[in-house]
Amino acid sequence: MYEGAVQDLIDELGRLPGVGPKSAQRIAFHLLAADADDVRRLVDALTQVKARVKFCEVCGNVAEEERCRVCRDPRRSPTVICVVEEPKDVVAIERTREFRGTYHVLGGAINPIDNVGPDDLRISQLMSRLADGQVTEIILATDPNVEGEATATYLARLLGPMGLRVTRLASGLPVGGDLEYADEVTLGRAFEGRRVVHG
Amino acid sequence: MYEGAVQDLIDELGRLPGVGPKSAQRIAFHLLAADADDVRRLVDALTQVKARVKFCEVCGNVAEEERCRVCRDPRRSPTVICVVEEPKDVVAIERTREFRGTYHVLGGAINPIDNVGPDDLRISQLMSRLADGQVTEIILATDPNVEGEATATYLARLLGPMGLRVTRLASGLPVGGDLEYADEVTLGRAFEGRRVVHG
Numbered sequence: 001m002y003e004g005a006v007q008d009l010i011d012e013l014g015r016l017p018g019v020g021p022k023s024a025q026r027i028a029f030h031l032l033a034a035d036a037d038d039v040r041r042l043v044d045a046l047t048q049v050k051a052r053v054k055f056c057e058v059c060g061n062v063a064e065e066e067r068c069r070v071c072r073d074p075r076r077s078p079t080v081i082c083v084v085e086e087p088k089d090v091v092a093i094e095r096t097r098e099f100r101g102t103y104h105v106l107g108g109a110i111n112p113i114d115n116v117g118p119d120d121l122r123i124s125q126l127m128s129r130l131a132d133g134q135v136t137e138i139i140l141a142t143d144p145n146v147e148g149e150a151t152a153t154y155l156a157r158l159l160g161p162m163g164l165r166v167t168r169l170a171s172g173l174p175v176g177g178d179l180e181y182a183d184e185v186t187l188g189r190a191f192e193g194r195r196v197v198h199g
Numbered sequence: 200m201y202e203g204a205v206q207d208l209i210d211e212l213g214r215l216p217g218v219g220p221k222s223a224q225r226i227a228f229h230l231l232a233a234d235a236d237d238v239r240r241l242v243d244a245l246t247q248v249k250a251r252v253k254f255c256e257v258c259g260n261v262a263e264e265e266r267c268r269v270c271r272d273p274r275r276s277p278t279v280i281c282v283v284e285e286p287k288d289v290v291a292i293e294r295t296r297e298f299r300g301t302y303h304v305l306g307g308a309i310n311p312i313d314n315v316g317p318d319d320l321r322i323s324q325l326m327s328r329l330a331d332g333q334v335t336e337i338i339l340a341t342d343p344n345v346e347g348e349a350t351a352t353y354l355a356r357l358l359g360p361m362g363l364r365v366t367r368l369a370s371g372l373p374v375g376g377d378l379e380y381a382d383e384v385t386l387g388r389a390f391e392g393r394r395v396v397h398g
Contacts, residue, residue, distance in 0.1 A: 002261065002286075002290060003252075003261060003262060003263045003267070003268055004251070004263055005244070005247040005248045005250075005251045005252050005263060006248060006252055006261050008244045008247065008248070009244040009245060009247070009248045011244075012240055012241045012244040013241075013244075015237070015241075016226045016229060016230075017225050017226060017229045018222050018225060018226070019218075019222075019226070022379075022380075023217050023218075025287060025379075026216055026217060027215050027216060027217070027218070028248065029285070029286065029287060030215060030216045031215075031245065031248065031249075032248060032249075032252060032261065036249055038214070039245055039246075039248075039249050041211055042211045042212075042214075042245060043242050043245050043246060045204070045207045045208040045210075045211040045212075046208060046230065046238055046241060046242050046245075047238075047242060048204045048207065048208070049204045049205060049207070049208045049227070049230065049231060049238075050230075050231075050235055050238050051204075052203070052204045053202075053204050053205055053231060062201065062202060062205050062231065063202060064202045064203055064204060068202070069202055086228065087201075087228065088224055088228060091201060
């Protein structure tokens with residue numbers, strides 16, 4: 001509907017996840033009216049991210065050097081590895097400040113519908129990290145949904161015979177939530193995983 | 200939370216209208232995983248839009264030449280001018296295929312809260328288009344909300360003494376809404392049923 005360049009931009013923005021045609025139009029006109037400097041900063045950020053960001057050769061997290069910030073940090077314990085699906089899961093866990101070990105980013109989860117099998121994930125890289133026997137615990141922190149559970153089960157079986165501790169993040173009621181709004185599966189898990197408070 | 204370039208991109212994306220921190224993160228990781236070609240296409244579209252898109256010297260619509268597609272089209276009647284707030288309103292009206300005249304894009308609406316007065320809109324340019332006496336009707340198609348109504352009232356008063364027909368889009372458009380979100384049928388009906396404000 002628009003002349004060349006505006007429509008091209010709307011089309012390109014509309015390809016981004018979560019951006020529908022109306023949002024794409026709104027963003028395009030915002031940029032059209034914005035300072036050239038603002039647009040240049042966005043263009044630079046896009047260009048830089050492709051030029052500079054790599055994936056950590058150890059854990060698969062995003063990194064600007066050969067190894068990511070966590071793997072470079074000498075204070076992080078190399079004996080515990082927390083296995084997650086995506087780099088954004090690393091950020092979510094870092095925010096808790098509960099974990100002082102290292103990560104392993106799989107790059108997704110087993111998903112037969114999208115044709116993602118174990119070979120498409122960074123599982124062999126995880127196995128080679130276990131070769132020197134330094135690692136004592138693997139925490140499976142894949143998402144608590146069907147694909148994440150399937151991936152955790154697969155890894156638990158694979159890691160079972162290796163003589164290390166394999167744990168899974170607890171499922172239960174979200175803190176600050178209402179019990180009555182919890183879905184049956186979550187509430188069921190919370191029951192299964194109940195812990196002794198007294199006696 | 201992320202290393203340099205990824206966080207820069209998330210920050211820049213988060214500045215776009217309607218893009219919150221979670222969406223910005225999601226889009227950033229989508230682009231990180233996307234083909235370099237896809238990102239280059241987006242970068243090109245952003246660069247092109249600032250380099251190539253101008254505003255029509257006649258009506259203020261977006262244009263890639265001196266005059267926009269509507270003003271260049273010899274089949275469009277120059278005797279009827281439809282006054283709208285933004286270029287996206289032109290697109291919304293074009294979609295109805297009800298209107299064969301030309302447009303005038305004000306670049307906004309009178310809004311005391313945002314400090315937008317009549318002098319900030321392209322009203323003097325509209326007046327000079329009326330100088331040759333060719334125009335017989337002005338259709339006021341500003342948004343059917345407070346600012347749009349105020350702008351229409353202001354223009355109706357200004358245009359009143361000029362001996363031309365001044366009309367306003369019929370109600371039928373949901374009051375309090377944005378013109379660009381109206382469906383084609385409603386917008387088409389509003390065109391048909393436009394009422395005389397003066398003359």
